[in-house]
Amino acid sequence: MYTPVTDAEFTTVSFLEISSSYLLRLLSATPRRLYDISEIPPTPITHLSDTETAMQETVSKFAKEVILPKVRDMDEAENMDPALVEQLFEQGFMGVEIPEEYGGTGANFTSAIIAIEELARVDPSVSVMVDVHNTLVNTAITKWGTNQLKKKFLPRLATDTVGSFCLSEPVSGSDAFKLATKATETSDGFKISGGKMWITNAMESGFFIVFANLDPSKGYRGITAFIVEKGTKGFEIAKKEKKLGIKASSTCVLSFDDVEIPKENLLGERGQGYKYAIGILNEGRIGIAAQMTGLALGAWENAVNYVWNDRKQFGQFVGEFQGMQHQIAQSYTEIAAARALVYNAARKKEAGEDFVRDAAMAKLFASQVAGRVSGLAVEWMGGMGFVREGLAEKFWRDSKIGAIYEGTSNIQLNTIAKLLQKDYTTSG
Known part of the structure; x- marks a missing residue:
């Protein structure tokens, strides 16, 4: 059974070790299965299994004790501490859903969402690194990789190699399938030429x-997924972007100049890349939504601790004024609503149900709440919220990306409306 980790033990005990004993899990990330739930008592959406609770407690402790002291320095330097990246692997946070046989934790999707949320309460930059690595990269290899690819790469992705998901290009952002990057088949494999933009984790990644489009004559149906390793001839990081927020998270421009890869580095089937990308991004949006709820909660907690315990005006704590209390209460209510959308989408995904609309709603609303709450938190704290000594202004800057990456808010609205229209339009 799970034993709480003491301060003295924390440096040597990881979630990977804690979770290894949980061979039976309440939920899993496997495809749809039918359950007889007639004997299962109703539970709250946010009810956590023992494994999920262990994840939440372990990540929260790690974030506060290990990440928090580094947050401001990493943001100012616009760089992720390499030692911290190593620790994320050591703790098992980079291989949450990777099966234990490949060195991963073997936990479920909601466990990954919990980790992302808890990390974002302290640093959204670290959170998005873990998010993209787990929900996009690891999931893609687990779902569509051959046994050979799984054996070769999953142990590395679980233990020491950061991964990137390279889809966006200068002219294909929201319209993701207007790809200009091309792949051609050779006698030994494939050759890739083109460029990518806005690639998260690129500086830290080895995978x-x-x-790329293997058959442009078929349009988006020619898009195919490939694996490229760092150091491959002709592949380089052309530029690291300087950003408004999540500055410690690297975002880069990539260049592919006749990059040759072996035929076994084809991921999945030819021409199925567009389907893979759509499916993976739907899951990834739940991860981004969790990043935003964690961010909102972190900004809220940081501010209320200040206005209820430190900041006084007119002889009383600022947080005791009714006008302030109403804003605090409204903000927490919105955070709770956003979290309910996130956890519901995660649970539906695990149950094998259609979760596309739920993921879009969760990402849309969570990013809106993160922007509102983090902005108000700066105002609640007054001058201390505006200076870079604390975290308030950073949370607000970090929140802006939530409405942009992995599908803008307008794209989420389009998706939600389209699916609603489908359900409510009568035929004939």
Whole structure:
């Protein structure tokens, strides 16, 4: 059974070790299965299994004790501490859903969502690194990789190699399938030429899933997924972007100049890349939504601790004024609503149900709440919220990306409306 980790033990005990005894899990990330739930008592959406609770407690402790002291320095330097990246692997946070046989934790999707949320309460930059690595990269290899690819790469992705998901290009952002990057078949494998933009984790990554068009005559149906390793001839990081927020998270421009890869580095089937990308991004949006709820909660907690315990005006704590209390209560209610959407989408995904609309709603609303709450938190704290000494202004800057990456808010609205219209339009 799970034993709480003491301060003295924390440096040597990881979630990977804690979770290894949980061979039976309440939920899993496997495809749809039918359950007889007639004997199962109703539970809250946010009810956690023992494994999920262990994940939440372990990540929360790690974030506060290990990440928090580094947050401001990493943000100012616009760089992720390499030692911290190593610790994320050591703790098992980079291989949450990877099966134990490949060195991963073997936990479920909701466990990954919990980790992402808890990390974002302290640093959304670290959170998005873990998010993209787990929900996009690891999932893609687990779902569509051959046994050979799984054996070769999953142990590395679980223990020491960061991964990137390379889809976006200069002219294909929201319209993700207007790809200009091309792949041609050779006698030994494939050759990739083109460029990618806005690629998360690129500076830290040794492993890249690259989408390129293998047959442009078929349009988006020619898009195919490939694996490119760092150091491959002709592949380089052309530029690291300087950003408004999540500055410690690297975002880069990639260049592919006749990059040759072996035929076994084809991921999945030819021409199925567009389907893979759509499916993976739907899951990834739940991860981004969790990043935003964690961010909102972190900003809220940081601010209320200040206005209820430190900041006084007119002889009383600022947080005791009714006008302030109403804003605090409203903000927490919105956070709770956003979290309910996130956990519901995660649970539906695990149950094998259609979760596309739920994921879109969760990402849309969570990013809106993160922006509102983090902005108000700066105002609640006054001057201390505006200076870079604390975390308030950073949470607000970090929140802006939530409405942009892995599908803008307008794209989420389009998706939600389209699916609603389908359900409510009568035929004939």
